[in-house]
Amino acid sequence: MTTTTRAAICYGAEKPFSIEDVTLDDPREDEVLVRIHACGICHTDMAARDSQIPTPLPMVLGHEGAGVVEKVGAAITHVKPGDRVIMSFNSCGHCPSCAIDRPTYCYNFVPENWTGKRADGSATAHQDGGDVNANFFGQSSFAAHALAHARNVVKVPESAAAIPLATLAPLGCGLMTGAGAVLRSMNVRAGMPIAVFGSGAVGLAAVMAAKIAGANPIIAVDVHDNRLALAREMGATHSINGRTQDSVEEIRRISPQGLAYAFDTTGLKSIIEQAFGLLLPLGVLGLVGASGPAEMLSFNESSLMGGGKRVIGILGGDSDLQTFLPELIEHHLAGRFPHERLIRTFPFSQINEAFHAGESGEVVKPVLVMED
Known part of the structure; x- marks a missing residue:
C-alpha cells in the first residue's frame, strides 16, 4: 500500500514552499516509513533551494527529520514500528569509505542523497500520476511522512524517551x-x-x-x-x-x-x-x-x-550515524550539549516564515513541528 501525505515542495528561490498532497511508495525491504514529528531547517536546505548544490527542482527537501516508525521493510532489524527515530544522510554501505565507517565520504553520496530519486533511479514520491523529486538525503522530511533507508535511520535510545523529537531532530546534520x-x-x-x-x-x-x-x-x-x-x-x-x-x-x-x-x-x-x-x-x-x-x-x-x-x-563531522548520534544524545542528557537553547519551533504550515527567521539570523536553528 502507498501512503498519501502532506509535503512542502520547493519550487526554487523565487517561490515560496507549497504544502501539497503527495503519495509515497510502500517501503522496500531496506526502507523505513517514518511519520515525521519534527524537522530542522539547515543551511543545506537553503543551498538546495537556491540551486547551489546539484539537486533537481521542484523537490521535497528536509534532512533533519525525527519521528516514529510506521512501517519497515523485510530486511530492517534495528528499528520496528513504534520506535522513535532520528534521520540523517544516506550512504551506500559498500564503497571503500563506508567499509571503514566513514559514510560522510561515501563514493555514492550524490546518487544516494541528491538526485531526487533512489540510487537505482526509481522515484519514492508521486503526484497526479507523475513522479516528484524526493529522497533528499535519503528522507525528504519536510513532510508528514518520509521514506528513509536502513543506513540513515537511528533509533532514539530509551534513555532519551522524555526528550521531545523537536529537540532531537536537528542533531541529524548541522549540530552533528x-x-x-x-x-x-x-x-x-x-x-x-x-x-x-x-x-x-x-x-x-x-x-x-x-x-x-x-x-x-x-x-x-x-x-x-x-x-x-x-x-x-x-x-x-x-x-x-x-x-x-x-x-x-x-x-x-x-x-x-x-x-x-x-x-x-x-x-x-x-x-x-x-x-x-x-x-x-x-x-x-x-x-x-x-x-x-x-x-x-x-x-x-x-x-x-x-x-x-x-x-x-x-x-x-566524519560521523558514523549509528554510534555518534547516540553519543551526542548522551552528552545532551548529561547537560554537556545544551543545544535546545539554539532552537525555535515553527508549525509546519509556517515553513516559509521559519526559513526567513533562519536566514535573517533571528533564529539560530529553526525546527518545523508537524501538525496532526
Missing part, C-alpha cells in the same frame, strides 16, 4: 557536523587552543564540543554580538566581533603562541587564510563552510610542510 568536527575529525585535545569562526548552529555545536573535549582557550569569532553572547554561554572562554575588532590581533593576544585548532564555518577565503596563519606546529584547520565553486585558497607550502600542519575538509 559541528560537534563531530571537533570530537572526531580534528580530535581536539584537552588544554589546547581552538578558534571557531562563525557562531551559527554548526559553530555553536563546535563550541559546545570543544568544551566537552577540554580545549582551552575556546575562542568564538562572529559579527553578531547576540550570537557571541550565546557562544560564551555555550562554553567559549573568549569572543571576538570580527566587524569591530581585528580578529587576528585579538587571537594572538588571547593565545600568543597561536592555535592548535581552527574551525571555519564561514567559507570566506580571507578568514580561512588568516586562520591558517595562526596555526601552531601540528595545527589543524578544519573547513565546513561552503565556498564558491571557483574559489581558490593560498597557503605557504613551507609553513604547511615544515609545521606538520593539516588543512582538512569536513563533511558531517
Whole structure:
C-alpha cells in the first residue's frame, strides 16, 4: 500500500514552499516509513533551494527529520514500528569509505542523497500520476511522512524517551557536523587552543564540543554580538566581533603562541587564510563552510610542510550515524550539549516564515513541528 501525505515542495528561490498532497511508495525491504514529528531547517536546505548544490527542482527537501516508525521493510532489524527515530544522510554501505565507517565520504553520496530519486533511479514520491523529486538525503522530511533507508535511520535510545523529537531532530546534520568536527575529525585535545569562526548552529555545536573535549582557550569569532553572547554561554572562554575588532590581533593576544585548532564555518577565503596563519606546529584547520565553486585558497607550502600542519575538509563531522548520534544524545542528557537553547519551533504550515527567521539570523536553528 502507498501512503498519501502532506509535503512542502520547493519550487526554487523565487517561490515560496507549497504544502501539497503527495503519495509515497510502500517501503522496500531496506526502507523505513517514518511519520515525521519534527524537522530542522539547515543551511543545506537553503543551498538546495537556491540551486547551489546539484539537486533537481521542484523537490521535497528536509534532512533533519525525527519521528516514529510506521512501517519497515523485510530486511530492517534495528528499528520496528513504534520506535522513535532520528534521520540523517544516506550512504551506500559498500564503497571503500563506508567499509571503514566513514559514510560522510561515501563514493555514492550524490546518487544516494541528491538526485531526487533512489540510487537505482526509481522515484519514492508521486503526484497526479507523475513522479516528484524526493529522497533528499535519503528522507525528504519536510513532510508528514518520509521514506528513509536502513543506513540513515537511528533509533532514539530509551534513555532519551522524555526528550521531545523537536529537540532531537536537528542533531541529524548541522549540530552533528559541528560537534563531530571537533570530537572526531580534528580530535581536539584537552588544554589546547581552538578558534571557531562563525557562531551559527554548526559553530555553536563546535563550541559546545570543544568544551566537552577540554580545549582551552575556546575562542568564538562572529559579527553578531547576540550570537557571541550565546557562544560564551555555550562554553567559549573568549569572543571576538570580527566587524569591530581585528580578529587576528585579538587571537594572538588571547593565545600568543597561536592555535592548535581552527574551525571555519564561514567559507570566506580571507578568514580561512588568516586562520591558517595562526596555526601552531601540528595545527589543524578544519573547513565546513561552503565556498564558491571557483574559489581558490593560498597557503605557504613551507609553513604547511615544515609545521606538520593539516588543512582538512569536513563533511558531517566524519560521523558514523549509528554510534555518534547516540553519543551526542548522551552528552545532551548529561547537560554537556545544551543545544535546545539554539532552537525555535515553527508549525509546519509556517515553513516559509521559519526559513526567513533562519536566514535573517533571528533564529539560530529553526525546527518545523508537524501538525496532526
